[in-house]
Amino acid sequence: MQVTVKLVASFRLKWFKEATQDYPHGVEILDIVNEIGIPVNELGIVLINGHHASLKDKLQDGDTVSLMPLIGGG
Amino acid sequence: MIILGEKSKNDPSAVLYHRCTIDLDTQTITFEDLPCRNLEDVMGGIGRSFQVLAERKIENAYCRENPLIVNTGLLTGTSVMTGLRAYFSAYSPLKQSGKGLPAAMWSAGSGNFGNKLKWTGIDEVIFENCSRSPVYAVLREGELGPLVELIPADHLLGLSGHEKIMSLQKDYSNAHFAAIGPAGENYQSVYMGAVILSTDNQLKSGEPKNRFAGRGGMGSMMGYKNLLAIVAQSSDKPGKITPAMRDVNHDVLKNGGSARFQPVSQGGGGGTWANIEVLQAFHAVPMNNFRPKGNDDVEQQFRDHVEKDFEVVSEGCYRCGIRCHNNLFNRNPDGSRGPLAAKYDFEPLILFGSNLGLYDAAQTCELIHLCDQLGMDAISLGATLSYVLDYNERHPEKPLFNGATFGQFDAIRALMEETGRGEREEIGKGVKRLSEQLGETSYAVHVKGLELPAYLPETNPGYIFAIAGGHMSMGTHMLLAKEGKCSVEEWVQVITTQGLLQVGYDMLGLCKFVGVGMGHDLIDRATREATGLEFTSAEIVAAVRRAYLRGLALELRQGFEDAEYTLPAQIIDSPNPNVTLPNFITAEFIAQLKLRVWSVFLPEMEGLLPDLD
Numbered sequence: 001m002q003v004t005v006k007l008v009a010s011f012r013l014k015w016f017k018e019a020t021q022d023y024p025h026g027v028e029i030l031d032i033v034n035e036i037g038i039p040v041n042e043l044g045i046v047l048i049n050g051h052h053a054s055l056k057d058k059l060q061d062g063d064t065v066s067l068m069p070l071i072g073g074g
Numbered sequence: 075m076i077i078l079g080e081k082s083k084n085d086p087s088a089v090l091y092h093r094c095t096i097d098l099d100t101q102t103i104t105f106e107d108l109p110c111r112n113l114e115d116v117m118g119g120i121g122r123s124f125q126v127l128a129e130r131k132i133e134n135a136y137c138r139e140n141p142l143i144v145n146t147g148l149l150t151g152t153s154v155m156t157g158l159r160a161y162f163s164a165y166s167p168l169k170q171s172g173k174g175l176p177a178a179m180w181s182a183g184s185g186n187f188g189n190k191l192k193w194t195g196i197d198e199v200i201f202e203n204c205s206r207s208p209v210y211a212v213l214r215e216g217e218l219g220p221l222v223e224l225i226p227a228d229h230l231l232g233l234s235g236h237e238k239i240m241s242l243q244k245d246y247s248n249a250h251f252a253a254i255g256p257a258g259e260n261y262q263s264v265y266m267g268a269v270i271l272s273t274d275n276q277l278k279s280g281e282p283k284n285r286f287a288g289r290g291g292m293g294s295m296m297g298y299k300n301l302l303a304i305v306a307q308s309s310d311k312p313g314k315i316t317p318a319m320r321d322v323n324h325d326v327l328k329n330g331g332s333a334r335f336q337p338v339s340q341g342g343g344g345g346t347w348a349n350i351e352v353l354q355a356f357h358a359v360p361m362n363n364f365r366p367k368g369n370d371d372v373e374q375q376f377r378d379h380v381e382k383d384f385e386v387v388s389e390g391c392y393r394c395g396i397r398c399h400n401n402l403f404n405r406n407p408d409g410s411r412g413p414l415a416a417k418y419d420f421e422p423l424i425l426f427g428s429n430l431g432l433y434d435a436a437q438t439c440e441l442i443h444l445c446d447q448l449g450m451d452a453i454s455l456g457a458t459l460s461y462v463l464d465y466n467e468r469h470p471e472k473p474l475f476n477g478a479t480f481g482q483f484d485a486i487r488a489l490m491e492e493t494g495r496g497e498r499e500e501i502g503k504g505v506k507r508l509s510e511q512l513g514e515t516s517y518a519v520h521v522k523g524l525e526l527p528a529y530l531p532e533t534n535p536g537y538i539f540a541i542a543g544g545h546m547s548m549g550t551h552m553l554l555a556k557e558g559k560c561s562v563e564e565w566v567q568v569i570t571t572q573g574l575l576q577v578g579y580d581m582l583g584l585c586k587f588v589g590v591g592m593g594h595d596l597i598d599r600a601t602r603e604a605t606g607l608e609f610t611s612a613e614i615v616a617a618v619r620r621a622y623l624r625g626l627a628l629e630l631r632q633g634f635e636d637a638e639y640t641l642p643a644q645i646i647d648s649p650n651p652n653v654t655l656p657n658f659i660t661a662e663f664i665a666q667l668k669l670r671v672w673s674v675f676l677p678e679m680e681g682l683l684p685d686l687d
Contacts, residue, residue, distance in 0.1 A: 009351035010338045013378065042341075044334070045352065045556055050654055052558035069343045070334040071352045071552055072589060 001025055001061035005032060008068040029065055030055040036067075044070035075148070075197055075605075076107060083608040086110040091122070091197040094222055096211060098299055099138070099203035103222045113609060113617035114581065114624075118147040120180045121581040121621040122198065123163035127178040128628055128683045135167035135176040135291075136261070136298045142201040144191070144252070144304065147583020151192030152604035153313035155323040156394050156585035160188030160252070160271065162292035165632075167265040168454065168504050169290055169523045169543070173633030177522070178625065179290030179542065181451075182580050183252075185271035186392045190250040190306035195220040205300035210242070214249075214307040227302040232256060234447040235270030236282035238303050243277055249307035250277075255449020258293035259302070260496025265503045266454035267293030270446070274392050281414040282443070283401065285391070288451035289542060290524065312393070319603045325596050327395045332589045335398035337388035338377075345388065345398045346420035347377055349552075353529075356555055356655045360429040360528050362467075362480050363460035364519045364642075368652030374433040375423060383435060385411050386418070391585075398587050402439055416442040424528035425456025430463060431480025441490060448494025453543070457525035458505040459489060461518050468514075474500075516643035522634055527551070532645040532659055535565050535667055536573050539639070539675075541625040542580075549576035549586075560658035562666045569667075570674045577625070578618035592618050620682060627679040639668055 004020040015036055023032065029046055033055065045068040046053050059065065081088030090107040097103075114121030123143040132140045142164045149157040159182050166179035191199075194215045201211075208227040213220060230238045230253075238253040251272040258267030268288035276283040287293075296302070313319070326332060336342025350372060353359045359372045373379065377386065377400075385405055390397040399419055404412035416422075416439035426441035427433065445452050463480045466473035475498065478485035493501040500508050505525055509518030519526050524543030529551040531537060536550030550573045553559050559568065578592035579585065582601070590596050593611045602608055609617075641659065649657045 006355075008355050009348040010343045012351070013338055042333075047355075066355060068352045068355065069348065071343065071349050071556065072334055072346075072587075 001059075003027070003032070003059050003061075004064040005036070006064060006066045008066060010069050011038060011067055023059065027059050028055065029053060029057055029059065032065060033067065038067060042069055044068050077606060083606060084610070084613065086113050086116045089116045089607070091115065091118070092195055092220070093198045093200065094196045094213070094220060095200045095202060096222060096224070097202045098205040098209070098224070098301060101224055105219065112620075113613055114621045116148060116607070116609075117578075117581040117614070117617060118145055118150070118197065118583065119159065119161045119182070119581040120163060120577060120625070121617065123161060123180060124178055124621065124624050124628065126200070127163060127165065128624065129686075131686045132165040133175055135165045135295065138203045140165045140176075140295070142292070142295050142299060142301070143198065144201070145198035146188045146192045147581055149600060149604055150583030151189045151311065153315050153319050153323070154584065154600045154604050155326040156184075156391070156396065156588055157583050157604070158184040158186065158188050158391055158394070159580075159583040159585065160191060160287070161580065162269050162287045162295075164292060164295045166290040167261070167294050167298070170506075171523070171629070171633035172635060172638055175632040177632050177634070178628045179292070180580060181269065181287035181289040181292045182546075183269065183271045183285045183287035184391045184585060185250065185273040185285035187250040187252050187271045187306055188583065189310075189312075189392070190308050193308035193311045194306055199304075201299055201301060204298065208300050208302050210303035210305060211301060212246070212305040212307065214305075215309065230302045231259065235449045236276070236284060236447065239270065239272045239276065239284070240280065242303060242305055243272075246305050246307050248309065249305050251303055251305055252287075253303040254293040254296045255447060255494070256496070257448045257450045257494045257502070258297035260494070260502070261294040261297035263496040263499030263502045264450065264493065265291045265294050266451045267291055267297055268449050268451050269293045269296060270449050275389065282446060283414065283417065284446060286446070286451070288453065289546060291451070293449055313604055316603060318599070322596065322600045322603055323395070326588055329588075329590055329596065332396045332587055334589070335396050335587050337397050340397070344377060345400050347400055347418065347423070349420050350424070351376055353555060357652050358530055358533060358555065358655055360424050360530060362431050363429060363464035363517060364526075364530055365650055366530070366652050371433050372428045375427055375435065375438070380418070380435045384415060384439075394585070396585075396587050402435070415439040416446075418442070421528050422452040422456070425452055425460070429456060429460045429528065430486055432483060432486070434483075437483045441487060444487065444490055445494070448491070450494055453527050454504055454525040455490065455493065455501075457519050458501050458508065459486060461505045461509060462489065462501060464517055465512065465514065516647060519642050521641065522629065522638050530653065531641045532650065532653065532657065533655055535641065535659055535664065536569050537641060538664070538668065539569050539574070539626070539671060541577070541622065541629060547577050547580070547622070547625070548573045554655050558656065560656045562663060562670065565667055566670045566674070569671055574622040575615060575618050577622045578614070581618065581621060619678075623675060623679045624682045626675060627682050631683060636668070640664055
């Protein structure tokens, strides 16, 4: 199945901005995070199709996953 | 501070703090060692200053009885990383209840002024009354204790804050400075004057790399008192770095809270600048007076775009390893680093950029620099200017002032300059007064008279219960984006528990970018190592909670009514469809939230204020 991964802010600068590729059915967001090499403790926001999600959520064909770093301050 | 050895290490009365009271009118100076009444007094900052303010009935900020309190936190001047904060507290000329009474306010700043103040041996200065002519105060360490002088300051009048500091530096070596700019001098028409604090980097380079205690018009209060600057002169006395303290500082640097502010090259997020990209993913970056348009315009302010034209240098405060702020330098024709353009961080770059309809980094830099030179609070000024531009766009037939509207850099710059010079009091007195005068309040972005920072009001109902205008005092500004919280239940929980604990950083002397909650083990380890005092996490959390609730109780005593605990009406009457975060704030939501939060807070607020009758 095809999943689009979007990376934001420092993740975009370190890895890529957007990529669509094939993943096995039942893949979890955590699997993709590990494959890219993003340290889990640097993850701030995880979205599936624009909705907040958790790393253990499984993905469906055609989903878009957005991964963003920790943010804060003012 | 003096810690009496014979008492228990968790007894507040074992701690004496050294207060200096300066009567600017009579030039009388007194010193006292006062025992702490509670842990809020020990922690310092607003924990102590709000108890002083609570003892006074003040009906007009610009009255002789309104004190300006300058103090530090328990960990200011210690070897705990980020322990640099100085606090300025008073009844605010800017934040005012509907009944016309001023609210108790404070503003905090880093730089090295707080350290130097602490190292003079003074924990707190109370400036009473007003000087009859312009003066600056010199606080210095002496062999037998601190020494204080008031010096005529006519020669400093009209200078920017940076210029005042550089001028004073010629006369005072080994010192740091707090000064006001032209805006503070024009206090009668500018209520948003900031206090400008010196940094080591500024004094060495001669570049205007200041820190600011901007919120609530504390610089205007200095102007009212005819106090143009404060000099704190002492030898450096950073505490000993023990192995345990080294561990504390290592954890300050490496915990997830602060790591996000480190430069990208060090594996961090690149300071608060990175927030733009994350918020843009939800089309939640303020544009055109807090009204995102759902387009990609703000991408022009992303770091990699700006780096094409400027050299970006990540720098930290004195002895702080969190290199959180990004200075933009112009490039010389040969490609080498040119002069400083501006400190480019989230609030100013949004509030003087996209929120004014400007996307050219050079223009935003110029406005940031001008605001800093004039000495105004970037948040209050930015939010008031964006309201003016919005008004003018809505009323092309009868615009305000020079008719400026979004994207018109030259006209916006002129308004900023005129405001800081005291020629646009309608802007200088803030957006609440201006919008009420014009009868169009729904899109004036403030809560309780204090302009909001660069996080959309529809994303943060915590603003309603913030006692200092936003994320400074209610750490809920990114919660919707981070966690998607949107039920009343969740927001009641977060406001009444961890959100309010944000003010702990306004007590202890640490920077919020340490990034851990007040109940975190790191806070009590730092306190223990730096001072020898042994307060538990639970005791610290309880003291911070009391300090926050005392501030809220002071708001009620100063006449704030239920209707003022709300958000700008526009977000309810006309929700912005471009923001892709959940739209959950309705009139019913706010009513339920208030009912439930007050039911938690009000019983706890009883007895926190002295009876003044």
